[in-house]
Amino acid sequence: xxxxxxxxxxxxxxxxxxxxxxxxxxxxxxxxxxxxxxxxxxxxxxxxxxxxxxxxxxxxxxxxxxxxxxxxxxxxxxxxxxxxxxxxxxxxxxxxxxxxxxxxxxxxxxxxxxxxxxxxxxxxxxxxxxxxxxxxxxxxxxxxxxxxxxxxxxxxxxxxxxxxxxxxxxxxxxxxxxxxxxxxxxxxxxxxxxxxxxxxxxxxxxxxxxxxxxxxxxxxxxxxxxxxxxxxxxxxxx
Numbered sequence: 001x002x003x004x005x006x007x008x009x010x011x012x013x014x015x016x017x018x019x020x021x022x023x024x025x026x027x028x029x030x031x032x033x034x035x036x037x038x039x040x041x042x043x044x045x046x047x048x049x050x051x052x053x054x055x056x057x058x059x060x061x062x063x064x065x066x067x068x069x070x071x072x073x074x075x076x077x078x079x080x081x082x083x084x085x086x087x088x089x090x091x092x093x094x095x096x097x098x099x100x101x102x103x104x105x106x107x108x109x110x111x112x113x114x115x116x117x118x119x120x121x122x123x124x125x126x127x128x129x130x131x132x133x134x135x136x137x138x139x140x141x142x143x144x145x146x147x148x149x150x151x152x153x154x155x156x157x158x159x160x161x162x163x164x165x166x167x168x169x170x171x172x173x174x175x176x177x178x179x180x181x182x183x184x185x186x187x188x189x190x191x192x193x194x195x196x197x198x199x200x201x202x203x204x205x206x207x208x209x210x211x212x213x214x215x216x217x218x219x220x221x222x223x224x225x226x227x228x229x230x231x232x233x234x235x236x237x238x
Contacts, residue, residue, distance in 0.1 A: 002181075002185055002222060004185065004186050004189040004190075005185040005186070005188055005189040005222065006222075007189070008188075008189035008192040008193060008228070009192075009223070009226050009228030009229055010228060011192075011228070012192060012227075012228035012229060013226065013227040013228035017196065018227060018228055018229050018230050019191075019192045019196075019199060019228065019229040019230075020196075020198040020199065020229070020230060020232050020237070021188075021198070021199050021200075021201065021223065021229055021230070021231050021232070022048070022050070022163075022198050022199070022200050022201070022231065022232050022233065022234060022237060023042065023047055023048065023049045023050065023200075023201050023203065023231070024049075024050045024052060024075070024127065024150060024165050024200055024201070024202055024203070024234070025038060025049055025050070025051050025052065025202075025203045025204065025205050026052040026077060026127065026202065026203075026204050027052065027054060027077065027081065027204055027205075027206055028051040028052065028053045028054070028058065028062065028077070028205070029053070029054055029057045029058050029062065030057075030058060030059075030061050030062050031061055031062060031064075031065040032205075032206070034205045034206055034208060035065070035205055037205070037208075037213065038203070038205040038208075039069045039072065041213070041216055041217060041220070042071060042220075043069065043071055045217075045220035045221075045224060045231075046071070046224075046231070047071070047220055047231045048071050048072075048073065048231060048232065048233030048234075048236075049071065049072055049073075049233075050072075050073045050074070050075050050123065050125075050233065050234040051066070051072060051073070051074055051075070052075045052076070052077035052127035052150075053074050053075070053076065053077055053114055053118075054077045054078065054079075054080065054081045054129075055076060055077070055078075055079055055080075055109070055110035055111075055113045055114050056079050056080035056081075056110070057080065057081070058114075058117070059117070060117065062117075063117040063118055066118065066121060067121075071233070072121055073121055073122075073123045073233055073234050073235050074114055074118040074121045074122050074123060075123050075125040075126070075127050075150065075234065076107070076110050076111055076114055076124075076125065076126050076127065077127045077128075077129060078093045078094060078106075078107070078110065078126075078127070078128055078129040079093065079106035079107060079109065079110045080093070080106075081093060081129045082129075083130075084097040084098055085097055090130065090132065091129075091130045091132070092129075092130060092132045092133075092134075093128070093129040093130070094107075094128045094129070094132065094133040094134060094137050095132060095133070095134050096134040096136060100134075100136050100137055100140060103134075103137050104137065104140055104144060107126065107137075107141075107144060107146075108144055111124065111144065111145065111146070123147075123234050123235050123238065124145055124146055124147045124148075124238075125146070125147060125148045125149070125150055125163065125234060125238065126141060126146050126148075126149050126150070127150045127151075128149075128151060131151040131152040131153070132151070133149070133151070138158060138159065138160075139159055141159070141160055142159060142160050146160060147160070147161070147238050148160060148161040148162065148163050148237075148238045149161070149162055149163075150162070150163050150164055150165065150200070150234075151164055151165075152164060152165050152166070152168065152202060153166065154166075155197060161238065163198060163200070163234065163237050163238065164200055165200030165201065165202035166187070166191050166199055166200050166201075166202075167184055167187045167188055167191065167199070167200070167201050167202065168202045169184060169201065169202065169203050169208075169212050169215060169216070170203075170204060170207065170212065176207070177209050177211055177212075178208070178209050178210075178211030178212035178214075178215055179211075179215075180211075181215050181218060184215060184219075185219070185222075188201075188219075192229075198232065198237055201219075203216070
């Protein structure tokens with residue numbers, strides 16, 4: 001089950017070129033038991049985690065909880081995670097269905113809100129809801145002070161740095177449960193073989209089941225202290 005990943009890790013160790021792994025968890029709003037589980041698991045494994053927080057839905061309770069978790073950074077997850085696309089299209093909040101100034105105004109409010117709430121943990125990175133965003137909006141992000149953009153999939157050309165996620169732990173199109181360990185570890189191994197870009201793992205703590213929690217624990221144990229990789233935080237990557 002872990003053979004491909006172990007080979008990839010050993011190759012990276014032998015070449016003295018450790019892979020950089022990072023963890024992004026989406027849709028944070030408020031404290032919860034699932035959030036506590038995620039924070040406890042990552043803290044125990046010394047794995048930094050970036051929470052993509054929905055600004056319009058979050059406030060002081062989440063800020064107070066995260067202030068006790070030094071290994072957490074906060075990114076901006078759109079504004080309200082509201083779909084503005086018609087039923088015939090995939091869901092989008094930051095698409096071309098509204099004027100660019102309207103979208104940018106919401107994003108500006110979201111960045112200001114989270115930077116006030118989270119202060120030292122705030123990272124000026126935008127995580128678009130559903131990992132979709134109009135190129136017209138992307139072109140204006142640097143003017144808002146956005147340092148980087150994080151979506152899902154291979155990095156492409158953009159007017160600002162892309163720090164993407166590449167491995168999603170949940171089978172959204174099928175069972176909507178945690179994907180099997182073998183599939184996930186093979187995908188991480190394949191990403192290590194493609195190059196030296198950071199490899200992003202994508203989670204959603206609010207909908208995790210036992211398989212996801214178990215996979216994370218097993219992955220963290222497998223990678224702990226292995227010279228072929230290191231877990232890094234998003235602030236380091238930007």
